[in-house]
Amino acid sequence: MSSSPLRVTAVCSGNICRSPMAEYVLRAAVEDAGLSHAIVVDSAGVGAWHVGDGADRRSVAVLAKHGYDGSAHRVQQITSSWFEADDAPALLLAMDSSHYAALRRMAPDADVRMMRSFDARLAARPDTDLDVPDPYYGGGDGFETVLQMIERATPGVLTYLKTRLA
Numbered sequence: 517m518s519s520s521p522l523r524v525t526a527v528c529s530g531n532i533c534r535s536p537m538a539e540y541v542l543r544a545a546v547e548d549a550g551l552s553h554a555i556v557v558d559s560a561g562v563g564a565w566h567v568g569d570g571a572d573r574r575s576v577a578v579l580a581k582h583g584y585d586g587s588a589h590r591v592q593q594i595t596s597s598w599f600e601a602d603d604a605p606a607l608l609l610a611m612d613s614s615h616y617a618a619l620r621r622m623a624p625d626a627d628v629r630m631m632r633s634f635d636a637r638l639a640a641r642p643d644t645d646l647d648v649p650d651p652y653y654g655g656g657d658g659f660e661t662v663l664q665m666i667e668r669a670t671p672g673v674l675t676y677l678k679t680r681l682a
Contacts, residue, residue, distance in 0.1 A: 521556045522680055523603055524673075526631065527619060528611040531561030531591040533659070534648050535611060536571040538631060538666045540584040542609075545670050546677075554681055556603075560594035562618045567591050572652065578659040582667075599623045606680065609673065612647035632665060634672030 526538035539559035546555045570576070571589040579586040598604060599622070608628045610616035619628045630646040638644045648665050651658030 520603070521554050522606040522677060523556045523558070524607045524609065524677065525594065525598075525605040526557075526559040526609045526611065527562060527594055527615050528559075528648075529561055529615070529650065530563050530566045531559055531593070532566050532569065532572040533575050533650065533652050534662055534666075535559035535561065535609075536586055536589045537575050537579060537659075537663055538609060538611070538648075539589070540579055540586045541663070541666050541670050542673060544584055545674050549674060549678075551674075551677070551681070555677055558592075559589075560592045560598075562594060562615055564593040567593050574651070574656060574659045578656070578663050582663060594619075594622070596622050599626060607673075607677070612650070629676075631669050631673075634669040634676060635665070636672055637668065 524542065526535040528535035536559050539557055543557040546552055546557055569591045571586050576586045606627060608619050608626055609631045610619055610628055611631055616628060616630055619626065631648055632638060632646040648662055651662050
């Protein structure tokens with residue numbers, strides 16, 4: 517096993533809705549599995565619009581409603597310099613195909629996966645759209661839907677990370 521922890525970064529557009537939700541759900545799963553010493557979870561956006569701000573209040577509210585505390589979240593932007601650092605992400609979880617494409621351009625050799633590709637229910641349906649839709653311009657129901665998608669994919673992400681640790 518590696519001496520430094522695996523870093524997993526969830527990525528969306530502005531790091532205020534989808535990726536913070538993925539960060540806190542996955543972090544809770546890592547903690548519940550007793551793997552906090554081996555896996556570090558964070559999130560970032562491909563854009564810099566909200567750097568330093570907190571997560572969208574609707575994301576924080578939906579997380580809180582389901583037992584996650586996202587109140588301390590601070591937006592950060594992922595850039596190519598992240599992949600030159602000693603603590604470069606070992607896994608990048610793209611929330612939609614545009615984020616996937618941006619990450620592949622930024623870090624062609626990185627392990628980039630669509631978040632929903634880890635949802636076991638979707639494995640048998642290869643024609644399924646794997647995008648986690650952006651809830652920003654909609655109502656509260658969209659944030660609930662996003663959280664459900666992320667929670668369904670999280671066990672698969674955790675299983676994958678365990679294989680990376682072995």
